Amino acid sequence: MSYEPGSLDCRLLIDAKHHLELALASLSGLPQSDHIQRQLKAVHQQLEGMHDLKRSMQVDDA
Template sequence: MSSEAGSTQCRGLIEAKENLLKAMNSLGSIENLDHIQKTLRDVYNELEQLHESRRIKESNNLN
């Protein structure tokens, strides 16, 4: 897992995003999985938004 300061929630989001990237890479060479790739990408983007919200919230708590 990437090293990044933050809460347990942020670390969980980072790990989930990394696992989705691995899944997308593993499936990338298999034909006719575009719909699955899109779904995984959508989930990744949603997790990224949640992670950004957590980063902002935690940053505001430090100030």
């Protein structure tokens, strides 16, 4: 994964999303983990939304 975070907040959000992606990959092999996977995907989407906001704020500041 290549990325250039524009701020510490972006870096933290990128790292959090990456860790969720790793957890999802690990859970994919476990039976009956669908509910947990859906919850983690929802959290990932929330983090992505936060990251989008941070990125748009950085563009506005530029």
